[in-house]
Amino acid sequence: MIELKNIHKVFNKGEANEVVALHNLSLTIQKGEFAVVIGSNGSGKTTLLNIISGAELCSAGSVTINHTNVTRYREYHRSKWIARVFQNPLSGTAPNLSILDNFRLAALRTTSKKLTIGINDAFKKQVQEKIAALGMGLENKVEQPMGTLSGGQRQALTLLMSVMDNTDILLLDEPTAALDPKSSNVVMQTADTLIKQYNLTALLITHNLKDANQYGTRLIQMAEGNILRDINSAEKTKLQLQNMFGWFA
Amino acid sequence: MDFYITAIMLGLCLSSMSLGIFISMKIFNIPDITTDGSYTLGAVVTAILLTAHWHAAAIIPVVMACGAVAGSLTALIHTRLKIDALLAGILVMTGLYSINLIVLGRSNVPLINVSTLFSKIHFFSNQGYNDALAALLFIGIILCIVTFILKTDFGIAMRATGDSPSMTRSLGVNTNTMKIIGLAIANSLTALSGYLVAQYQNFTDINMGIGIVITGLGSVLIGDALISWWKIRSILWQLVVVLCGSIIFQMVLAVTLSVGVDPNLLKLVTAIFVLLIVSIPRLKLNLRQ
Numbered sequence: 001m002i003e004l005k006n007i008h009k010v011f012n013k014g015e016a017n018e019v020v021a022l023h024n025l026s027l028t029i030q031k032g033e034f035a036v037v038i039g040s041n042g043s044g045k046t047t048l049l050n051i052i053s054g055a056e057l058c059s060a061g062s063v064t065i066n067h068t069n070v071t072r073y074r075e076y077h078r079s080k081w082i083a084r085v086f087q088n089p090l091s092g093t094a095p096n097l098s099i100l101d102n103f104r105l106a107a108l109r110t111t112s113k114k115l116t117i118g119i120n121d122a123f124k125k126q127v128q129e130k131i132a133a134l135g136m137g138l139e140n141k142v143e144q145p146m147g148t149l150s151g152g153q154r155q156a157l158t159l160l161m162s163v164m165d166n167t168d169i170l171l172l173d174e175p176t177a178a179l180d181p182k183s184s185n186v187v188m189q190t191a192d193t194l195i196k197q198y199n200l201t202a203l204l205i206t207h208n209l210k211d212a213n214q215y216g217t218r219l220i221q222m223a224e225g226n227i228l229r230d231i232n233s234a235e236k237t238k239l240q241l242q243n244m245f246g247w248f249a
Numbered sequence: 250m251d252f253y254i255t256a257i258m259l260g261l262c263l264s265s266m267s268l269g270i271f272i273s274m275k276i277f278n279i280p281d282i283t284t285d286g287s288y289t290l291g292a293v294v295t296a297i298l299l300t301a302h303w304h305a306a307a308i309i310p311v312v313m314a315c316g317a318v319a320g321s322l323t324a325l326i327h328t329r330l331k332i333d334a335l336l337a338g339i340l341v342m343t344g345l346y347s348i349n350l351i352v353l354g355r356s357n358v359p360l361i362n363v364s365t366l367f368s369k370i371h372f373f374s375n376q377g378y379n380d381a382l383a384a385l386l387f388i389g390i391i392l393c394i395v396t397f398i399l400k401t402d403f404g405i406a407m408r409a410t411g412d413s414p415s416m417t418r419s420l421g422v423n424t425n426t427m428k429i430i431g432l433a434i435a436n437s438l439t440a441l442s443g444y445l446v447a448q449y450q451n452f453t454d455i456n457m458g459i460g461i462v463i464t465g466l467g468s469v470l471i472g473d474a475l476i477s478w479w480k481i482r483s484i485l486w487q488l489v490v491v492l493c494g495s496i497i498f499q500m501v502l503a504v505t506l507s508v509g510v511d512p513n514l515l516k517l518v519t520a521i522f523v524l525l526i527v528s529i530p531r532l533k534l535n536l537r538q
Contacts, residue, residue: 117400
């Protein structure tokens, strides 16, 4: 569960180029809820995600995850609960490390990285089985550097990596923005399946209204650093795609 | 012939530094200039403790600790004060020059009548072979330790830090702490090169570290060229190739001297040689386009 209370975020405070990115925003996302966040550029979507992940700390307000106040926790500290998929496929994976190394690090997201060799045959087999489920034929390439794969493949693997360790919250920042339509579909469906399978609390930022309509159990539209619309599951299923286009008029 | 054996020995002694620079430059993506200072620091500490009749083996942890302190200082300036890594390294290197001079007491200390690492091995009748055996054993052990560290879970986190910082942070790694540990390891390896060279050449000189970072960079670049040429993925073999890069570098310098180039031009030759190694892959690329 994520609880945001009266969040303020100001960039370049006191300077000529001061920007108020989030303005007194409060939001609670329940366990197992899959919230989709839409909104124009500059409406504060990415800042919201960064405040939750700890990549940015808020100027005022409080962030609570599973009843723990994490307002001042840094990103590497909040990784105990949170897994992330970035907009840029290059940000979520290490290109010069092998797929196996990437998965090994992901499997240790919530624990310390010790001076022991953790990659063995059993671990390799476990990773191969998970990757085989994607149906991309990557299971025999786990020794290859991540950088040799396409953006879509890397995003799909990043999703798998996010559930290698205990995960409560999955943050998806426009995961398909850099992908072609076919890869986008694979990534979105993989995300949806994993969220349901592991009962994750998820937050997806997207500019694709079709995805926003199709996926998720809650729809949030942001504008000028706050929440403009908040639509629950029952209303969301009735929502027509055409009506959504009108929101951006 | 002796001339070339000396070059190989020097290459072996300096290969520890090359491994250090490989860690800072290739794994962490940080250009670390602290090297000039921490290399001399290693040699200075070695000279002081050897003349105080310490056992050569007992000096090793002290040398490594001193190098680690120098490296973490650079990393602390870089990560906490957000100062460019290059500048942070130059600051620490410059400061270390004075510290080295104060610790050494004078600009040059000979190590003639002391028992060094190399005088401990009497396997062969030829002292040259004994020296080579000692250096090989020493570097072999370092190679195994560094390989092991890089293969562990901690090592994966180290390698990921330089490769994809955003991903590494999101996977629960404090990348700033990693950089501090990484530069500490890199500079303790560099200090070990100072330890070896001081004992091999039987003196420590306050100026012995000037420009040594270029030697290290050149060795790593040679190694790196071979790594991408042969597409080496195994960490052990990557490090072995970097080690060979260090020996190749010294051999090239030896050949240069033996064909009669003025020794005063040695630094210039070194710089041009490194420039060549860096530019050849790019020139090739341009030709292809």
